Amino acid sequence: QKPVTLTTLGKMRADGEKIVMLTGYDASFAALLERCGVDIILIGDSLGNVLQGQKSTLPVSMEHMVYHTECVVRGCTRPFIVSDMPFGSYHENREQAMRNAARLMAAGAQMVKLEGGEFMADTVRFLVERGVPVCAHIGLTPQSVNQLGGYRVQGRTDEGAARLMADATALEQAGAALMVMEMVPATVAAHVTRSLHSMATIGIGAGVDCDGQVLVLHDLIGVFPGHKARFAKNFMEGATSIDAAVTRYVDDVRSARFPAPEHCY
Ligand code: KIV
Numbered sequence: 350q351k352p353v354t355l356t357t358l359g360k361m362r363a364d365g366e367k368i369v370m371l372t373g374y375d376a377s378f379a380a381l382l383e384r385c386g387v388d389i390i391l392i393g394d395s396l397g398n399v400l401q402g403q404k405s406t407l408p409v410s411m412e413h414m415v416y417h418t419e420c421v422v423r424g425c426t427r428p429f430i431v432s433d434m435p436f437g438s439y440h441e442n443r444e445q446a447m448r449n450a451a452r453l454m455a456a457g458a459q460m461v462k463l464e465g466g467e468f469m470a471d472t473v474r475f476l477v478e479r480g481v482p483v484c485a486h487i488g489l490t491p492q493s494v495n496q497l498g499g500y501r502v503q504g505r506t507d508e509g510a511a512r513l514m515a516d517a518t519a520l521e522q523a524g525a526a527l528m529v530m531e532m533v534p535a536t537v538a539a540h541v542t543r544s545l546h547s548m549a550t551i552g553i554g555a556g557v558d559c560d561g562q563v564l565v566l567h568d569l570i571g572v573f574p575g576h577k578a579r580f581a582k583n584f585m586e587g588a589t590s591i592d593a594a595v596t597r598y599v600d601d602v603r604s605a606r607f608p609a610p611e612h613c614y
């Protein structure tokens with residue numbers, strides 16, 4: 350199978366074919382995700398929670414992200430590889446963002462993901478113009494948990510929904526090709542998705558009308574002992590293997606059976 354590229358993803362969006370993203374952190378699971386048909390592997394800074402046992406993603410470092418990106422890249426060839434920029438690695442200025450993005454790209458990432466709305470648009474444009482594809486991330490942005498006052502749904506008020514729309518528009522204009530929306534009312538996420546021209550939306554707790562979906566691998570296979578969010582479906586229930594569970598996730602995203610209303614806000 351041909352490797353997934355930015356062009357592939359743009360075509361999937363245009364054709365209304367759902368994009369399947371899942372986090373992965375090591376070579377063995379990268380191979381498993383590849384054979385189950387996952388389009389994008391995200392080396393998420395959620396590794397702070399699910400691998401390291403941290404209370405938040407804030408302690409994750411560039412060294413951690415580089416290491417896990419290198420591990421994933423050795424395990425697969427087809428999926429598109431996206432790596433999270435960790436807290437503090439892109440916030441100072443766009444030069445710092447480029448320097449750290451370059452480290453992730455050298456480790457094998459094909460795109461970097463960073464959290465933030467309109468205020469990150471300058472940084473996004475700077476990276477994109479220099480050859481670094483960017484995935485934006487709005488709604489609940491876990492690196493801002495201390496500012497947000499907890500892991501809660503974003504964009505519930507008219508004002509909040511308008512904020513998300515303005516953020517999405519600015520990020521698209523800055524050149525972001527993908528945008529994760531996390532814990533956003535399904536109706537708001539659908540409206541944002543419909544309003545965009547080229548940027549594909551990837552939902553997590555953002556309803557079924559996004560262009561694609563993402564989940565944390567450890568939630569999908571039911572091995573994360575911490576708090577279980579409403580959107581975190583355990584696909585091991587009724588499955589006889591991890592391969593079967595991930596394959597069902599892929600099938601359910603492609604056919605828009607996942608997320609179901611009980612996973613949404
Ligand atoms: O770190 C992560 O796994 C993420 C996804 C949940 C979108 O950012």
Ligand code: NA
Pocket residue numbers: 393394395406433
């Ligand atoms: Na993340």
